[in-house]
Amino acid sequence: MSPTKASTEERIRQIVAPWKGGHGGTIPVLQEVQKEFGYLPEDALMAVSKEMKIPPSELYGVATFYAQFHLNPRGRHIIRVCRGTACHVRGSLILLDKIKKVLQVEENGTTEDLRYTLEPVACVGACGLAPVMMVDEDTHGRLTPDKIMEVINSYE
Amino acid sequence: MALYRAHVLVCKGTGCKSSGAAPVYDALKEEITRRGLDKEVMLVETGCHGMCEMGPIVVVYPEGSLYCRVTADDVAEIVEEHLYKGRLVQRLLYTTPEDKVKIPHYRDIPFYKKQFRIALRNCGYINPDNIEEYIARDGYVALAKALTAMDPEDVLAEVKTSGLRGRGGGGFPTGLKWEFCRRAKGDKKYVICNADEGDPGAFMDRSILEGDPHALIEGMMLGAYAIGADEGYIYCRAEYPLAIKRLGVAMAQCTEYGLLGDNIMGTDFSFHLHVKEGAGAFVCGEETALMASIEGERGMPRPRPPFPANKGLWGKPSNINNVETWANVPSIIREGGEWFASIGTEKSKGTKVFALTGKVNNTGLVEVPMGTTIREIVFDMGGGILNGRKFKAVQIGGPSGGCLTEEHLDLPVNYESLTAAGAIMGSGGLVVMDEDTCMVDVARFFLEFTQRESCGKCVPCREGTKQMLLTLEKITSGKGKMKDLETLEELALMVKEMSLCGLGQTAPNPVLTTLRYFRDEYEAHIKDKKCPAKACSALISFVIDAEKCRKCGICAKNCPVDCIAGDRNTPYVIDQERCIKCGTCLEVCPFQAVSKV
Ligand SMILES: Cc1cc2nc3c(=O)[nH]c(=O)nc-3n(C[C@H](O)[C@H](O)[C@H](O)COP(=O)(O)O)c2cc1C
Ligand code: FES
Numbered sequence: 001m002s003p004t005k006a007s008t009e010e011r012i013r014q015i016v017a018p019w020k021g022g023h024g025g026t027i028p029v030l031q032e033v034q035k036e037f038g039y040l041p042e043d044a045l046m047a048v049s050k051e052m053k054i055p056p057s058e059l060y061g062v063a064t065f066y067a068q069f070h071l072n073p074r075g076r077h078i079i080r081v082c083r084g085t086a087c088h089v090r091g092s093l094i095l096l097d098k099i100k101k102v103l104q105v106e107e108n109g110t111t112e113d114l115r116y117t118l119e120p121v122a123c124v125g126a127c128g129l130a131p132v133m134m135v136d137e138d139t140h141g142r143l144t145p146d147k148i149m150e151v152i153n154s155y156e
Numbered sequence: 157m158a159l160y161r162a163h164v165l166v167c168k169g170t171g172c173k174s175s176g177a178a179p180v181y182d183a184l185k186e187e188i189t190r191r192g193l194d195k196e197v198m199l200v201e202t203g204c205h206g207m208c209e210m211g212p213i214v215v216v217y218p219e220g221s222l223y224c225r226v227t228a229d230d231v232a233e234i235v236e237e238h239l240y241k242g243r244l245v246q247r248l249l250y251t252t253p254e255d256k257v258k259i260p261h262y263r264d265i266p267f268y269k270k271q272f273r274i275a276l277r278n279c280g281y282i283n284p285d286n287i288e289e290y291i292a293r294d295g296y297v298a299l300a301k302a303l304t305a306m307d308p309e310d311v312l313a314e315v316k317t318s319g320l321r322g323r324g325g326g327g328f329p330t331g332l333k334w335e336f337c338r339r340a341k342g343d344k345k346y347v348i349c350n351a352d353e354g355d356p357g358a359f360m361d362r363s364i365l366e367g368d369p370h371a372l373i374e375g376m377m378l379g380a381y382a383i384g385a386d387e388g389y390i391y392c393r394a395e396y397p398l399a400i401k402r403l404g405v406a407m408a409q410c411t412e413y414g415l416l417g418d419n420i421m422g423t424d425f426s427f428h429l430h431v432k433e434g435a436g437a438f439v440c441g442e443e444t445a446l447m448a449s450i451e452g453e454r455g456m457p458r459p460r461p462p463f464p465a466n467k468g469l470w471g472k473p474s475n476i477n478n479v480e481t482w483a484n485v486p487s488i489i490r491e492g493g494e495w496f497a498s499i500g501t502e503k504s505k506g507t508k509v510f511a512l513t514g515k516v517n518n519t520g521l522v523e524v525p526m527g528t529t530i531r532e533i534v535f536d537m538g539g540g541i542l543n544g545r546k547f548k549a550v551q552i553g554g555p556s557g558g559c560l561t562e563e564h565l566d567l568p569v570n571y572e573s574l575t576a577a578g579a580i581m582g583s584g585g586l587v588v589m590d591e592d593t594c595m596v597d598v599a600r601f602f603l604e605f606t607q608r609e610s611c612g613k614c615v616p617c618r619e620g621t622k623q624m625l626l627t628l629e630k631i632t633s634g635k636g637k638m639k640d641l642e643t644l645e646e647l648a649l650m651v652k653e654m655s656l657c658g659l660g661q662t663a664p665n666p667v668l669t670t671l672r673y674f675r676d677e678y679e680a681h682i683k684d685k686k687c688p689a690k691a692c693s694a695l696i697s698f699v700i701d702a703e704k705c706r707k708c709g710i711c712a713k714n715c716p717v718d719c720i721a722g723d724r725n726t727p728y729v730i731d732q733e734r735c736i737k738c739g740t741c742l743e744v745c746p747f748q749a750v751s752k753v
Binding site: 124 | 170171173174175207208209211353354355356357358359362394395396397432433435436437438449450451452453454455470511513514515519520521551554555585587588589593598601602605609611714716717736737738739740743744
């Protein structure tokens with residue numbers, strides 16, 4: 001069930017309200033919109049543009065600049081494989097390649113059944129446990145290629 | 157206040173949490189209550205102790221015994237033996253990797269013995285969510301001293317005397333930076349904390365944010381007082397949700413205690429603080445890009461001058477420092493600049509936190525006086541190389557840093573010595589590499605990172621890093637020519653000279669240092685089409701030794717792409733065309749019949 005245009009616009013008005021007239025609101029507003037919809041849908045961005053009086057091109061520029069923002073729907077679970085230095089020297093590329101093959105997804109892609117989205121990230125700050133992967137909010141460390149799919153499969 | 161005969165500290169830092177600290181905490185809570193000890197034994201959640209490799213970590217005071225890799229199943233024994241009978245649980249104590257000695261006391265563990273903690277002094281000791289615990293460790297004493305007994309000029313002078321330099325990368329003298337901002341014209345000024353921690357492989361800022369947020373807040377207030385600012389921002393990366401949460405709790409407590417807001421401690425000094433969540437871009441760690449990001453723009457750097465001290469956030473004079481820099485300030489004001497200056501080397505004062513990671517036994521955070529050697533850090537504290545392999549290099553300073561070799565092991569670490577060797581202090585990421593790490597691949601790895609993170613504003617960085625990356629990819633896939641090495645060097649120097657900001661100016665460093673110290677590895681990839689470390693997948697293959705193969709089929713069952721064939725009568729064979737070189741077969745084979753060639 002997708003939200004109607006009117007309800008989207010109403011929600012956007014609420015999100016934008018605290019930032020109206022002030023400065024520095026673009027990124028927090030986009031973060032809030034993404035929290036609400038899981039990604040940045042086009043009609044939501046258009047509504048933000050109208051409410052904040054910022055041209056859509058500028059919003060698009062900001063949204064595509066930062067790795068955190070997504071313009072397409074994402075999977076139920078987000079797999080973030082750390083590609084930081086500590087994880088790299090302990091074999092994270094092999095993990096990433098294996099997940100790509102097994103789940104049949106590309107980097108930053110989503111599986112057809114919308115179960116997983118695979119994103120390489122630069123360091124999640126748990127370098128002491130390299131190689132590290134986050135699935136949603138959970139950090140998993142000391143991974144090996146033979147253990148990794150078991151961890152992933154436990155997320156329905 | 158109730159008195160307890162023992163304190164049990166459970167690390168709930170990110171490292172220990174992901175190793176399973178939460179169930180350990182819950183089990184301890186239940187067991188302590190069940191045995192009726194909850195009036196005598198206090199259970200505390202702390203931030204990171206630094207020795208993440210050994211997590212989940214539990215420390216029991218007053219003895220100061222540190223238990224490693226504790227699971228919920230160990231809890232009953234800890235409570236029964238240690239808390240009831242006063243006997244140590246030997247099997248959970250830290251054991252040295254070489255001679256298997258068990259060490260009963262926290263402070264005697266080699267990992268901690270040589271440490272000198274200023275920035276991390278409270279991490280792992282206190283509950284970061286409780287301001288009272290920070291205050292009990294002399295927290296906000298420095299602020300009280302400054303506001304009641306010192307002029308802003310005195311605070312500034314103290315920081316200048318200390319010789320503190322920026323811990324975020326550049327090593328710029330902090331006192332001098334503050335002075336520029338103090339002397340700048342303007343009635344509105346800002347102080348900013350750079351908590352973007354972009355270096356992949358460093359996590360000291362995270363540890364301070366999560367383990368001792370008040371130290372950072374107090375440091376920023378002291379800075380604001382010295383500079384004449386009344387508002388501050390902490391720019392924290394969104395990948396650190398726990399840090400953001402703890403900062404929120406700490407700030408709310410400060411407001412409640414009258415330590416944030418108007419007329420702090422009944423004086424004329426007022427200070428308001430905000431947290432801004434980053435959105436995932438390495439370049440936003442650069443100060444001018446960071447300010448653009450706070451303003452809601454794309455985080456692109458701009459040329460300096462004008463420097464932030466004159467024209468910073470929203471055009472106002474602003475002073476930006478790194479988390480670790482700020483966290484040093486309260487100790488400097490409390491103990492005096494002379495005291496701080498007595499630690500370290502001639503030009504690099506105080507301590508530095510290093511994130512020790514990679515192929516080393518004890519990964520984690522260590523804080524040592526400036527001038528400590530790499531050997532002491534990697535071998536004495538880090539416990540040497542993982543699995544008894546041979547040391548090859550350390551990469552210091554993240555993507556802007558460089559790789560140093562065995563001949564640098566006795567180099568005393570300070571800003572000047574590292575720069576002279578071709579690396580930089582950077583944020584203090586220290587990644588250890590062994591003989592299985594390919595240095596060409598490491599250079600390619602860093603270039604891939606900086607190339608992806610280049611904001612695209614200036615041509616040398618945007619195009620130059622791309623061309624360098626393509627050349628390195630050619631070499632690691634076995635298609636390189638000797639001429640490529642010259643091209644690489646030329647490009648590297650061009651990008652270094654001509655880029656707009658620090659990202660481009662330092663991006664070639666990993667390439668230049670590896671070319672300088674490991675040229676033979678580049679040549680092996682080009683001339684012999686071989687990767688000496690057996691790491692570049694295009695130049696290696698996995699094979700099964702038919703003699704050793706017992707035909708069990710475990711490799712075939714585990715192969716993610718089903719490219720291994722064989723049966724109970726014929727030894728298994730890998731189809732090289734389809735193999736993705738994931739190494740799973742090598743790992744699962746019970747008879748070591750698979751090898752990498
Ligand atoms: C590309 C780039 C990334 C940077 N990333 C960080 C960072 O993540 N954290 C940080 O503290 N400083 C970072 N810096 C350095 C900052 O620009 C700035 O010098 C620093 O925050 C100043 O604080 P300090 O004097 O306390 O070190 C970065 C610089 C560049 C050029
Ligand atoms: S490098 Fe992977 S968690 Fe830091």
